[in-house]
Amino acid sequence: xxxxxxxxxxxxxxxxxxxxxxxxxxxxxxxxxxxxxxxxxxxxxxxxxxxxxxxxxxxxxxxxxxxxxxxxxxxxxxxxxxxxxxxxxxxxxxxxxxxxxxxxxxxxxxxxxxxxxxxxxxxxxxxxxxxxxxxxxxxxxxxxxxxxxxxxxxxxxxxxxxxxxxxxxx
Numbered sequence: 176x177x178x179x180x181x182x183x184x185x186x187x188x189x190x191x192x193x194x195x196x197x198x199x200x201x202x203x204x205x206x207x208x209x210x211x212x213x214x215x216x217x218x219x220x221x222x223x224x225x226x227x228x229x230x231x232x233x234x235x236x237x238x239x240x241x242x243x244x245x246x247x248x249x250x251x252x253x254x255x256x257x258x259x260x261x262x263x264x265x266x267x268x269x270x271x272x273x274x275x276x277x278x279x280x281x282x283x284x285x286x287x288x289x290x291x292x293x294x295x296x297x298x299x300x301x302x303x304x305x306x307x308x309x310x311x312x313x314x315x316x317x318x319x320x321x322x323x324x325x326x327x328x329x330x331x332x333x334x335x336x337x338x339x340x341x342x343x344x345x
Contacts, residue, residue, distance in 0.1 A: 185312070196293065203285045209278060212237075212245050213254070217271065217279045220255070225268045227260060254278060 181187055201211040209217075215235055219226070232242040246269065249255045254275040260266040271279070294302060 196289065199289055200286065203289065204282060207278065207281055207285070208252075209254075209282065210245075213249055214282055216245060216249060216269070217254070217275060217282065220269060220271045220275070221279060225258075225270045227266050227268055228257070229266065231269065249275075 197211055200214065204211060204214055212235070216231065219231055219234060228242060228246065229239060232239045235242065246255065246257065250257065252274075253272055255272060256270050257267040258270060260268050297305075
């Protein structure tokens, strides 16, 4: 028998919650005609602006050839365009289109609905504590796993900000 102390596994709790979020988001995005991976690309573009394909593959934790297929489908759907990088013509930068903005706005509404459902019954204090704990765990683990792009610069992790009408950003 494969034994493990699952009831004390912080990683399991985080992964299980993440899995349910992703599964819910994927199901809710399907009628909009995009996949969770396409949503992740748009989310990255939303937080980082245009950027390189290789950095995006690293950030999403997927193989570059897998990302290329996702980007090809997004390009065919009119959601993004690839342009040669000004600093390195061998690389492409990704740029969202006006159609991507429309899709992203609808997808953001869906993400906000899911967020409201997920945090239902939690207090503002609960959410502040949860955010603080997640940030501390990220910092603790970031000491062992470097999040650097190929230039050696640290890749910023988007901040989770709080506003009066949105308890936590997605």
